[in-house]
Amino acid sequence: MTWKPSQDVIEVQRGPDPGGLGGAYRAFGETLRGLRTTFGRLVEGPVTMEYPENKTPVYPRFRGRHKLHRFEDTGLEKCVGCSLCAAACPAECIRVVAAENTPDNQVSAGERYAAVYEINMTRCIFCGYCELACPFDAITMGNDYELADYTRSDLIFTKEMLLADPVERTPLRREGE
Amino acid sequence: MIVFADVNYVEGTLVMIAKSLIIFLFVLQVVPLILLLERKLLGRFQARLGPNRVGPFGLLQPLADVLKLLSKEKFTPATAVPWMMAMAPAISIFTAVVTLAIVPFGDVRHHALFGASYGLYGIDVSIGILWAFAFGALAFYGLMLGGWASGSKYSFLGAMRSAAQLISYEVSLALSLLGVVITAGSLSLTEIVAKQDHIWYVLPQIVGFFIFIVAAFAETNRPPFDLPEADAEIVAGYNTEFGGMRFGSFFMAEYINMVAIAGIATAMFLGGWHGPGPGSLGPIWVLVKMFLFVVLFIWIRATLPRLRYDQLMAFGWKILLPLATLNALVTAILVAA
Numbered sequence: 001m002t003w004k005p006s007q008d009v010i011e012v013q014r015g016p017d018p019g020g021l022g023g024a025y026r027a028f029g030e031t032l033r034g035l036r037t038t039f040g041r042l043v044e045g046p047v048t049m050e051y052p053e054n055k056t057p058v059y060p061r062f063r064g065r066h067k068l069h070r071f072e073d074t075g076l077e078k079c080v081g082c083s084l085c086a087a088a089c090p091a092e093c094i095r096v097v098a099a100e101n102t103p104d105n106q107v108s109a110g111e112r113y114a115a116v117y118e119i120n121m122t123r124c125i126f127c128g129y130c131e132l133a134c135p136f137d138a139i140t141m142g143n144d145y146e147l148a149d150y151t152r153s154d155l156i157f158t159k160e161m162l163l164a165d166p167v168e169r170t171p172l173r174r175e176g177e
Numbered sequence: 178m179i180v181f182a183d184v185n186y187v188e189g190t191l192v193m194i195a196k197s198l199i200i201f202l203f204v205l206q207v208v209p210l211i212l213l214l215e216r217k218l219l220g221r222f223q224a225r226l227g228p229n230r231v232g233p234f235g236l237l238q239p240l241a242d243v244l245k246l247l248s249k250e251k252f253t254p255a256t257a258v259p260w261m262m263a264m265a266p267a268i269s270i271f272t273a274v275v276t277l278a279i280v281p282f283g284d285v286r287h288h289a290l291f292g293a294s295y296g297l298y299g300i301d302v303s304i305g306i307l308w309a310f311a312f313g314a315l316a317f318y319g320l321m322l323g324g325w326a327s328g329s330k331y332s333f334l335g336a337m338r339s340a341a342q343l344i345s346y347e348v349s350l351a352l353s354l355l356g357v358v359i360t361a362g363s364l365s366l367t368e369i370v371a372k373q374d375h376i377w378y379v380l381p382q383i384v385g386f387f388i389f390i391v392a393a394f395a396e397t398n399r400p401p402f403d404l405p406e407a408d409a410e411i412v413a414g415y416n417t418e419f420g421g422m423r424f425g426s427f428f429m430a431e432y433i434n435m436v437a438i439a440g441i442a443t444a445m446f447l448g449g450w451h452g453p454g455p456g457s458l459g460p461i462w463v464l465v466k467m468f469l470f471v472v473l474f475i476w477i478r479a480t481l482p483r484l485r486y487d488q489l490m491a492f493g494w495k496i497l498l499p500l501a502t503l504n505a506l507v508t509a510i511l512v513a514a
Binding site: 024031034035037038039041042044045046047048168 | 479
């Protein structure tokens, strides 16, 4: 039903009366239509993705487990321990303790580095604000979403775990897929 | 008139005992199979896979279900009547299995293996289909006792619903089969099947067949008439308070009922053991027809939503009952004329 602004009264169109012989005839017809619909699904076959064996690919911008990065050429950590990610985090799940770089212990490219970098995955809401806040692109969101574990303490990810090459468990969706 | 089946063929006590054992074993084998078939088919109808994790192709799923039920606690609410709660599932199972006893799988035939003639059915009672109605009416006590003795409100509501529903639809079911009984001139299921050697009664009794299907869904509490156990409104109706194998027994009774109704439909409308090929294929044809009928049950379950309670009652009394009466009346006039 289309309504024009010039119309004062909206005419309501109702369906046919459900009772009576006509109603019974229509109900029978609709039943057959429903049976045809379900039979169509039987013919088409299942659309199930059998999860642990086959995984639905994620989009490139999917926000999964975090990754910390190093410079590829020097191998130094990108993170300088500025704690901007911790400040941006709405769930307050990031803990950063910074320390000074010394000439014989040069960990990051800047003056300071993160001596402790922990993300509490039980609290993280995967909003990606840490990634946005980071001035050096040191932390990004990865693709991995299989984070289940048995104890809560196992879900506090340390710097070593975040810096390690991530296990590529999740297939990535190609462009335009 | 040629008598095709030896009606009321009397057999020895030992043979009867053997037959009842076979029926019980058949039931125990066929219920898990139908359970699996239902879950698999329901999945396919909804573009899913259905259970496929336990054993190859999920074949051991029913076994896992039964083991789970067996290991569960038998819980009895403080307000319940325990001995009635124990009795109710037994009544349900008993009536369901007994109904299956009159389903004929084949004619009376001489078997070289046993050196005597046996009929391929549990018993051939002279009252035939009335037997099914008698035990169908008793089956309602299982649901009613189960619901009432649980001492919980949801169970009581479910029991009330099942009482009203079974009584309303029992009449239409009986009247829809009356047409066949009049046409065949016999109540005995074996004789009714024997009379269908040129034409199955589904063609002359097409109206009766449709009424029978609808009433059968209501009698077996299958969707779209599963109001006694409507999960969404009254949790699980009469079996809310039942746990473990007591619930399992109710569940099994529902499936045996489905098989029994499929068997009666096969005998009354679909020509029983008649089909192409030699006569020895008879039991296979009965099984095939019953299987197709069970598939229809599952297909309907996957398709139709549950009726509202007033719709159920109005449909039963205002449409189905007059139609069934008219059908029986017209058949009677045509046969007499």
